[in-house]
Amino acid sequence: MSATIPLEEVKTLTLNIYRFDPGKDEKAYMQDIEIEVPVNKDLMVLDALLIAKEKDTSLSFRRSCGEGVCGSDGMNINGKNGLACVTPLSEAVKRDKLVLKPMPGLPVVRDLIVDMKQFFDQLEKVKPYLITKDEDPEQERMQSPEEREELDGLYECILCGCCSTACPSFWWNPDKFLGPAALLQSWRFIADSRDQATEERLDDLDDAFSLYRCHGIMNCVSVCPKGLNPTEAISNIRKKLINRKG
Amino acid sequence: MKEEDKRPIYLNLLATDLPIIGVSSILHRISGFALFCIFITSVWMFDRSLSSEGEFLSLVADLNNLLALKTVFYLFLVGFLYHSLLGIKKVLSDFFGIGEELKSGTIISWTYNLIFLLVASFLFVKIFI
Numbered sequence: 137m138s139a140t141i142p143l144e145e146v147k148t149l150t151l152n153i154y155r156f157d158p159g160k161d162e163k164a165y166m167q168d169i170e171i172e173v174p175v176n177k178d179l180m181v182l183d184a185l186l187i188a189k190e191k192d193t194s195l196s197f198r199r200s201c202g203e204g205v206c207g208s209d210g211m212n213i214n215g216k217n218g219l220a221c222v223t224p225l226s227e228a229v230k231r232d233k234l235v236l237k238p239m240p241g242l243p244v245v246r247d248l249i250v251d252m253k254q255f256f257d258q259l260e261k262v263k264p265y266l267i268t269k270d271e272d273p274e275q276e277r278m279q280s281p282e283e284r285e286e287l288d289g290l291y292e293c294i295l296c297g298c299c300s301t302a303c304p305s306f307w308w309n310p311d312k313f314l315g316p317a318a319l320l321q322s323w324r325f326i327a328d329s330r331d332q333a334t335e336e337r338l339d340d341l342d343d344a345f346s347l348y349r350c351h352g353i354m355n356c357v358s359v360c361p362k363g364l365n366p367t368e369a370i371s372n373i374r375k376k377l378i379n380r381k382g
Numbered sequence: 383m384k385e386e387d388k389r390p391i392y393l394n395l396l397a398t399d400l401p402i403i404g405v406s407s408i409l410h411r412i413s414g415f416a417l418f419c420i421f422i423t424s425v426w427m428f429d430r431s432l433s434s435e436g437e438f439l440s441l442v443a444d445l446n447n448l449l450a451l452k453t454v455f456y457l458f459l460v461g462f463l464y465h466s467l468l469g470i471k472k473v474l475s476d477f478f479g480i481g482e483e484l485k486s487g488t489i490i491s492w493t494y495n496l497i498f499l500l501v502a503s504f505l506f507v508k509i510f511i
Binding site: 154156158163164212214215216235237238239240241242243244245251302304307351352353354355357358365367368371374375 | 388389390391392393394395397398399400401403404407408472475476479482483484487
């Protein structure tokens with residue numbers, strides 16, 4: 137008696153992918169790659185990309201941890217930024233088609249890979265580290281549980297860039313408006329009870345562009361794969377700036 | 383450096399999945415621009431209405447009879463209405479922190495868009511029908 141191994145039921149999925157190879161393409165174009173995915177399993181978008189890469193090995197995208205921690209595989213999935221590794225196909229696919237494009241507003245290095253320099257330049261401006269003026273204590277700098285709680289919803293940011301590259305204000309002024317990711321980090325250190333550079337941080341943000349270009353569109357909140365709220369962080373900084381003037 | 387400038391940048395607002403809050407914000411901009419464009423006509427109408435009783439009555443008659451003038455007047459009203467409604471939402475958000483969560487912001491946006499549609503429809507019926 138021979139045992140039969142049940143064949144996995146599969147269906148065809150069309151990936152419509154943004155392609156650009158600086159070595160041979162004058163301009164970017166969209167390419168359809170058909171893949172087969174199991175019907176009874178919900179794969180992630182990254183899994184679909186890996187299957188597509190078996191068909192076309194020139195397909196390029198960033199990836200690392202594969203579980204929403206490193207933030208490498210941020211891309212535009214059917215019109216909405218997200219991490220490919222934690223976006224299930226059941227959520228992303230519309231009418232058996234998956235359109236994958238690079239994150240908007242940043243120069244494309246190749247296919248789905250963008251140059252994040254502009255993004256990290258803006259992050260650098262907010263000095264995303266603790267600044268202290270006192271002498272270093274013998275042990276760690278203490279915080280009460282309540283003070284620590286203030287950082288919830290801020291420290292979890294993985295800097296994937298999904299929020300800033302989904303922000304129209306960042307598209308128009310990527311060199312002047314800091315963008316939601318950098319501003320969330322800014323508030324993370326302003327709100328930190330151990331940080332001693334609040335005034336300097338606020339001074340750096342007190343101009344027409346750095347912070348005030350945010351118009352509360354909330355696309356950043358809508359796309360954040362970690363469920364964070366940069367709009368609220370920006371609003372908190374704005375209140376702090378207004379209160380110190382008043 | 384020159385080679386870098388040749389790199390494409392993907393950006394297509396029409397293919398972007400914006401939340402209703404974002405769409406409303408864009409419409410707020412458009413309504414503001416439209417108001418600015420119509421402002422000159424509205425100042426002319428206001429000036430005409432104040433110049434004499436006869437001019438006032440003739441303006442009222444024109445508004446009743448001329449479709450183009452009616453349309454401009456209607457666009458001014460709906461533009462002003464939309465711009466004001468979103469302005470109230472911004473004030474609520476800036477001063478009281480209302481609507482800063484995605485869920486509450488979405489509910490508020492849908493609410494004032496609905497109010498706008500109802501009032502704009504009412505004005506349409508009153509002015510054109």
